[in-house]
Amino acid sequence: MPSAIFVVRATVPDPVKRDAFDRWYRDVHLPDAIKSFGVRKAWRVWSLVDPAVHQAMYQFDDVAAMERAVGGDEMKRLIVDFNRDWPDVTRTRESFTLAQIVEE
16 A cells, blocks of 8 residues: 655744744654654655745555544644644645655
8 A cells, every 4th residue: 555645834934933943843843743643754844935834744654544643632632732832833734645756
């Protein structure tokens, strides 16, 4: 079965807060999400087009594992923690299934 990718896109509108958000995500939230989700791999990026945009991607073994993780109590807790620490940062979430990998 193909891998599934869960993507969280956050917009940090205040440039002064971006470094603190980056440290928090790196040191607190990403390790917590990795452990809570039980993911195979996670990575995150900042947009080069819009410096306010941050995306985190979590790779699951399959769609069923992703759906269990993002539909469970741990996800609810992660959302509460995020909202508590970053109330002015908006987010969207989207789920993908891997269609193709090309490597040379």
